[in-house]
Amino acid sequence: MGNETQVKSYWGLDPHWAIIKVKGCPEVEPNLCLYQRVCGSCQAQLEDIQLAEVTQAVVEEEQQDIFSSIKQVYEKISATQSKVDSQLPKYQELIEGLEISAGSPKYLPQARSNMQMLAKAQADLSDHLTRLVVEVASLKRLQPSTAAQLKLLKGLLRAKYEFYQENMFQFRDLRRRLEAMTPTEVLNEIQAIVDHQAINSAYISTKQLGLEALLLADKHQFAPRIAQVLATVEGVVMEELQISIQEHREDWDQHQLQVQEFVKRCLQGSSHRFVRPSRRLTKAHGTKYVSQFLSERSEIVVTQIHLQLCAKCVDKKFKRTKEALQAAQLQLLDNQEKGQRSTTVGTESTRS
Numbered sequence: 001m002g003n004e005t006q007v008k009s010y011w012g013l014d015p016h017w018a019i020i021k022v023k024g025c026p027e028v029e030p031n032l033c034l035y036q037r038v039c040g041s042c043q044a045q046l047e048d049i050q051l052a053e054v055t056q057a058v059v060e061e062e063q064q065d066i067f068s069s070i071k072q073v074y075e076k077i078s079a080t081q082s083k084v085d086s087q088l089p090k091y092q093e094l095i096e097g098l099e100i101s102a103g104s105p106k107y108l109p110q111a112r113s114n115m116q117m118l119a120k121a122q123a124d125l126s127d128h129l130t131r132l133v134v135e136v137a138s139l140k141r142l143q144p145s146t147a148a149q150l151k152l153l154k155g156l157l158r159a160k161y162e163f164y165q166e167n168m169f170q171f172r173d174l175r176r177r178l179e180a181m182t183p184t185e186v187l188n189e190i191q192a193i194v195d196h197q198a199i200n201s202a203y204i205s206t207k208q209l210g211l212e213a214l215l216l217a218d219k220h221q222f223a224p225r226i227a228q229v230l231a232t233v234e235g236v237v238m239e240e241l242q243i244s245i246q247e248h249r250e251d252w253d254q255h256q257l258q259v260q261e262f263v264k265r266c267l268q269g270s271s272h273r274f275v276r277p278s279r280r281l282t283k284a285h286g287t288k289y290v291s292q293f294l295s296e297r298s299e300i301v302v303t304q305i306h307l308q309l310c311a312k313c314v315d316k317k318f319k320r321t322k323e324a325l326q327a328a329q330l331q332l333l334d335n336q337e338k339g340q341r342s343t344t345v346g347t348e349s350t351r352s
Helices: 040-097 105-139 147-181 184-220 225-247 252-268 279-285 287-312 319-342
Strands: 005-010 016-019 033-038
Touching: 033 040, 040 105, 040 147, 105 147, 105 184, 105 287, 184 225, 184 252, 184 287, 184 319, 225 252, 225 287, 225 319, 279 287, 287 319
Parallel strands: none
Antiparallel strands: 005 016, 005 033
């Protein structure tokens, strides 16, 4: 036989053959193997079979990754929906049970505990609904490769948007009822509490995300560009938080210690982190995957922080922070585009 080549036959739990030095051949030779020779004609056919099997395996893995990603997003959305289902009746109960005297300022101190509860319920519900928007939008980032996957995604998107619209309508209706029955000075007090909580939440989230970006850059040895972008945002948010702290007559140093302790606890485990790269993809693709995944997750989280702040506060409130968050979004998107042009790596963007 002319133009012969070598074929390895392997024995084990699942014996099979492979053309050596062709994609699909094991990188490490098994302990039990046998070299065989085939002619050039057979070699060409065997290579086609081997490459087809590899291609099919890749396709099946990608499809499995898509379904896995859909499942992960669905679980996150379901968890957020449960929070909305739990919080909305509580907010409604607070509004219906709220008894405020006919606008006399002298009653405001006695009602402050009610206002704080109402402000927290309102802010929490707003956060849950905003998070739902971001999570549902992440479904659009997935790229279905089959008609079944596309149909599944469309069905999920339709159902989740309907849930959001229905609950958002109820939330807005409750806020209108609150405004109709509540004196202006009380509404202002409630909004002031919401504003303070909102800028504090934005600061904590930005600080934690920046630290996570810095830790990942240090661990995987890539440039800390994303951490630098987030550090700039954190500085702006901190300045506006300091003003809010002063207005509420709180101690800034004590507040900083509390924030540092809270962020430290969040970073100690993985369940409360914003960025959790896939171990499998990190092992397969290394630094490029982690860097790309960090960029994508950071953009998603920054978008969520910005939307939550806008949803809870009027346009003119914390304007510098909102502008800084928007600028960071653009920088992170630009960073993603550059990364995608240089390399294409599966990122499982829906993991959080």
